[in-house]
Amino acid sequence: MRKLMLLCLLGLGLNANAQYQQDVVSGDAIIKALYDVISGPSSKTRDWDRFRFLFGKEARMMTAVPHKDSGTIIRTITPEQYIERNGKRLQEIGFIEKELHRITEAHGAVTHMFSTYQSDFTVNGNAQQSRGINSIQLFYDGSRYYIVSVFWDGDSKKTIDKKYLGN
Template identity: 25%
Template structure:
């Protein structure tokens, strides 16, 4: 019973807050900007997130394809936890070693146009997985080709940290480094 009058009094004072000290109406303040719409995430097939190894296989499958093939961003995003980060390590021929830490969306904005020019990333060796309960570290060497059967253009390694949320595995962190493939010596 006591709360009702307090609420009514608060509501009665609300219009007064819209008046200036001189009793003139104040202009309404613009509403705060809407929260950004979260990017679309697809549902994954049961096997695509069933293990850290499955995440790696799905990642290679989702980003690989011929020139002109659109990549399914919703499927790629669905592999990564909402707070995942990407680290790109490298060695620039003129500037030396570097490390670039990127949120997932800016990384995808940079990488997808490159992938869509023809990009096939495959494991170059079996991944090494270190797992303890709901955490896993995956180390997977890879080779990149511009066409499915073409020569290796780049080699490198992916280091993924993965976590189990009780229902599925997620990529929580991806670090990688690539280098131009060295052509084999001529006989």
């Protein structure tokens, strides 16, 4: 009986992940899924299990943020910390992020994507928009892609070079 219950639980876990398999079959698919899973109107609940499935075990997310005393600093978090810190807020502000342009470099199991994005959201009833660049590193293990890191600079005061906008 215990073995049967264990097999059933394992089967449920595999089925839950099976729905996300198409998200990790290519670099294009995983980037599309990354933007899709964090985006949506305030009425849309985000699928955080899908988000988790995109990342490798030791993945990190980093952001370059302005600092009043030292110019710019880096803040590093795990994908789980991202969910804890931003999950509720993304839904509250109706956050929608889309890719504007991408430059991709790959060698063997390593792929790097420089992905320019635009974010639309609402703060205190006012529509806001910002643009920035995600530096995304992927690992391909021979059967699927994993996000290893996402490092972004979302300082909307900075001008984005035309080559990163596809112009």
